[in-house]
Amino acid sequence: MIKSPLKSKVDSRDGKLAMAHLYVAFIALLVGGLAGLLQVLVRSGKFQLPAGIGYYQILTVHGVVLGLVLTTFFIMGFQLSVVSKTAGTFTGKQRTVGWIGFWIMTIGTIAAAVMILLNKASVLYTFYAPLQAHFIFYLGLTLVVVGSWTVGAAIIMKYAEWRRANPGQQSPLLTFMALVNTLMWIVATIGVAATVLIQLLPWSLGWVDTVNVAVSRTLFWYFGHPLVYFWLLPAYMVWYAIIPKIIGGKIFSDSLARMSFILFLLFSIPVGFHHQLLEPGIDAAWKFLQVVLTFAVVIPSLMTAFSLFASFETFGRSKGAKGLFGWLKKLPWGDARFTVPFIGMVAFIPAGAGGIVNASHQMNQVIHNTIWVTGHFHLTVATAVVLTFFGAAFWLVPHLTGRKLTKKMNKLALIQGSLWAIGMTFMSGAMHAAGLLGAPRRSAFSDYGGSAQAAEWIPYQIAQAVGGSILFIAIILMLYIFINLAFFAPKGEQEFPVGEALHPEEKAPMVFENWKLWLGITVLLILFAYTIPFIDLIQNAPPGSKGFKLW
Amino acid sequence: MAKAELKSNTKTEIEDSSSLKGTLASVFFIGFFIIVLWVGVYFLYLDRF
């Protein structure tokens, strides 16, 4: 039997595996952050890249290294930690599977990164065909995905073992959540694996001459939207299950948290068309259906908001808070483990609202391919998610390395979070505004032949450069804190906070652990939303496209 | 009389300590924010297309 894992520390062998993931994640933060800084400087029109480095090359570095590498490695390290903490130490075999996955992901990352740095793969992070990268880039991405499946297998094995050892009992909340995210990730990445293995690899190797562009983009977005939720759900784990413990309160409802995660599993995948609303070749009726399913995600999102506020308010009132918002004053604002993720939660309000605009068909025409979209996902992933990850790193890293978060580091962490909020307000705010004025995303600086409309965007581009520079300072500060917590902070025991439910006697229904049921509904929804559109895209396909290298 | 008063006082206090009215107000604020942004961009759309 598993002996009361809640009281124990994460086993140091599991800690090493998790830390290996975090090292890669924070190296990625440095590389990707530097690329981001160069981008905003170029787009201000006041700076040119030296030594023949291309704008689209650093754009690819920024997107791939932060969007795919930082996130995936951090999430895998974090999920391994919470599972080890709440379901018990991994067995030797499970841990070996985890290490194999880590090395496959790392080798894939290095392969893809080398091709980008050699300027053989400046295809941006969406790697849309018919832009054609060197085949090693696609091979590298495949390895990252296969490696993540392998790490996921370790989590699934641990969960299965826990269920066998504890028949008829609900699994620990954080393990349950990590499992949902792993299952969603596996179902979602089948899409990107399919386009890379069946379409892009053979085409980049010259085995076939042409590619069906619409099919490859559709497979990409089948993966691309749940990718967003793969980033977000670990942040939700922190918000639902860890923050309540940090503030000294309780999880508002264990069942509500589980149900919202199940809803995210169901509604994250059959919705990719909301990224393709302006693409030909997909019938408007199917776009409409997927937009409706997209809006279904509003329900678990508002459930999450309700649950978080409720957990804060219940805590504040237990401390004697009065009035409508008196409980806000009782929250531990001096604690970076709370405040930095809280900034992320606040950012998620405009981020979510903007997402609803993006997914509405007509309004998508206002913002499509404008820098509004870039502003949007810098609020979702690059603020809400990333600040929550940083907030988790403040206790996770010292917990795993046997050190302590000192008062001084806590203060630096608070400065780091505030700088991020200020920098992002400038950068993302200016991106949203310029996007509404028609400024395109992705493209390098241009005055578009002296066009009057393009001249309107310039002040916003300068504001983006200011915001981006502040963000880069925040990144350097974060790296300093990470290195301190990993190598130099004083030895000690840092708590791994795991929240308890407000009403622990209320057991969540066991139906939540019925994976045949939930995966069955997931697959049915996917088949319903995608089968006929795919048949259309393949049967009525225009001639395929040869590859282009436009950089 | 005094006893009844005491009773009602405790009752309001209990209600206050478990009240979620701030939560309700906050969630309504988010809903309101979503609607304002949506309607704003919708009118921008109507204006342009």
Ligand SMILES: [Cu+2]
């Ligand atoms: Cu999406």
